[in-house]
Amino acid sequence: MSRNKKIILTAVLLSMLIVLSRFLSIKTPIMKISFAFVPTMLCAVWLGPKWTVLLNVLGDIIGATFFPTGPYFIGYTISTAIAGLIYGVALYKKEEKEYKDLEFIIRLSISTALVAVIVNMGLNTLWTSMTTGKAFKVLFVTRVTKQLIMIPVHVVVIFAIEKILRGPFNKYIRSNND
Numbered sequence: 001m002s003r004n005k006k007i008i009l010t011a012v013l014l015s016m017l018i019v020l021s022r023f024l025s026i027k028t029p030i031m032k033i034s035f036a037f038v039p040t041m042l043c044a045v046w047l048g049p050k051w052t053v054l055l056n057v058l059g060d061i062i063g064a065t066f067f068p069t070g071p072y073f074i075g076y077t078i079s080t081a082i083a084g085l086i087y088g089v090a091l092y093k094k095e096e097k098e099y100k101d102l103e104f105i106i107r108l109s110i111s112t113a114l115v116a117v118i119v120n121m122g123l124n125t126l127w128t129s130m131t132t133g134k135a136f137k138v139l140f141v142t143r144v145t146k147q148l149i150m151i152p153v154h155v156v157v158i159f160a161i162e163k164i165l166r167g168p169f170n171k172y173i174r175s176n177n178d
Helices: 003-022 037-047 049-066 074-091 101-132 136-173
Strands: none
Touching (some): 037 049, 037 136, 074 101
16 A cells, blocks of 8 residues: 555544544543544554554644643543554554454454553553542542443444455555555
8 A cells, every 4th residue: 555545544534533532422521432443443454553653643632732622631642652552563454464354353352452451441540540630449440341341342343344344445445556
C-alpha cells in the first residue's frame, strides 16, 4: 500500500475517531462509553503499530484542543498511545498475510484484554484519580465492571466489522492500483 493511501486512510479514521469519541459517546465524571475503539482497531489491523499510535495521539490532542471536555492531561495521551501500540503489534496483518478467523479472534481477545487491564483499568484509573481527587480503589471497582462487560463487545464488534470490510479493503485500498 502506498504512503499516500496510508495517510488518507489514517485521516479518514482520525475523523471517525474524533466524532465517535467527542460527539457520539456517553460521558460521566469517572467513565466514558463510546465506539471510538473501532477506528483505532481497524487502523491497527490495516496499518500497524506506528500508524495506530499516530492516529490515537493525534485524535487525543486534536479532540482535547478543539472539543475539550475538561483540562488537557498528558496522561490520557500516553494511555491512548500505549493502547495503539498494543493493538498495532497484536493485530497488524502484513499485506501478504491473512489471519484465519480463529487466529484473529484470539489476537483480538488478547489485545483487548491487555488494553483493558493495562490502559483502561490501570493507567486511566490512575489519571482519573489524579485529576479528580477520587480514591483509586473506588474508581477501579467501577472500571473493572465496565471492562469485563466491554471486552466481549469489542471483540465481537471488531471481528464483525473487519470481516465485512476485509473484501472491499483488499480490493480497493490494499491493491496497488494507485
